[in-house]
Amino acid sequence: MSDRTENLLLAAPGLLLLALAFFLPIGQMLVLSVDGPEGATLAHFSRFLGDGFYLGVLWRTVRLSLIITVICALIGFPLAYIMARVGPRARLWLIILVILPLMTSVVVRTFGWVVLLSRNGLIPELLRDMGLAGRTFALMQTETAIVIGMVHVLLPFMALSILGVISRIDTRLEEAGRTMGCSFLQTIRTIVLPLSLPGVVAGSLLVFTLSASSFVTPNLLGGPRLQVLAASIYKSVTQTLDWPFAAAQAVVLFAGILLVLIPYVRLTASDNG
Structure with a gap:
């Protein structure tokens, strides 16, 4: 038996599981999205693309996902750098604090933000007491509330993705930059940031895809x-029971995420090659 045949036999159970758990549902979704009374049709996609309401929903999804990704990157990069450069004991506690929210249900964390952001919640009350908001000020059922909740949920994915890359950057490179006259910020901009871009890109893709497909937090907030x-x-699916149209929307979402992932896959493949 050749090595190639042996490797295929070893990989066969995993490939079968992947086919049953991923490719088969995706195939059924694609078939359902073109299902019509008289056979295959693109009417469901035409309905989606021709309706301003659904295009607005699509644009809101993309826009909020981009905003959430940018904010997570702006917070996650310095957080990851601090975790990578502090002592082992402090790093352990910081990693625990970052990972700890992941051990709590997304629903529970989102309801915590519902309490904090409601009209009589701590944050609106604090802003009103400080004179920064009026009596009718509210954060719930706004895009701001969605962004706040989603950043809290997805920030660990960004920070940990960047941490894995920064931890492998030799600190002597930063020391050399400082020796050559660079300030701390110049060292970060010219040395650390370019070398940590793979982690930033990987974390951004992870945050964007999770944000674009998220349901619980945007729905509650x-x-x-x-x-x-x-x-x-x-x-x-649940109210209008229009499953073919739901499948068409899912295909649009799936295709949009693929368009974001494919350039990254090609870029990483060319770098490895």
Whole structure:
């Protein structure tokens, strides 16, 4: 038996599981998205692309996902750098603090933000007491609430992705930059940031895809008025029972995420080659 045949036999159970758990549902979704009374049709996609409401939902999903990704990167990079450069004991506690929220249900964490951001919650009350907001000020059922909740949920993925890269950067490179006259910020900009870009890109892709497909947090914090694409799919499945249209929306979401992932896969493949 050749090595190639042996490797295929060893990989066969995993490939079969992947086919049953991923490719088969995706194939069924694709078939359902073009299902019509008289056979295959693109009417569901035409309905989606021709309706301003659904295009607005798509744009809101993409826009909020980009905003959440940028904020997570701006917070996650310095957090990851601090975790990578402090002592082992402090690093351990910082990693625990970052990972700890992941051990709590997303629903529980989101309801915590519901309490904090509600009209009589701690944050609006504090802003009103400081004179920074009016009596009718509210954060719940706004895009701001969605961004705050999603950043809290997804920040660990960004920080840990960047941490894995920064931890492998030789500190002597930073010392050399400082010796050559660079300030701390110049060293970060010219040495650390370029070398940590793979982690930033990987974390950004992870945060963007999770944000674009998220349902619970945007639905609870944004409410029915501010729908994202995942919530629209859920509504089509559970309320209007229009499964083919829901499948078409899911295909649009899936295709959009693929368009983001493919350039990264090609870039990493060319770098490895």
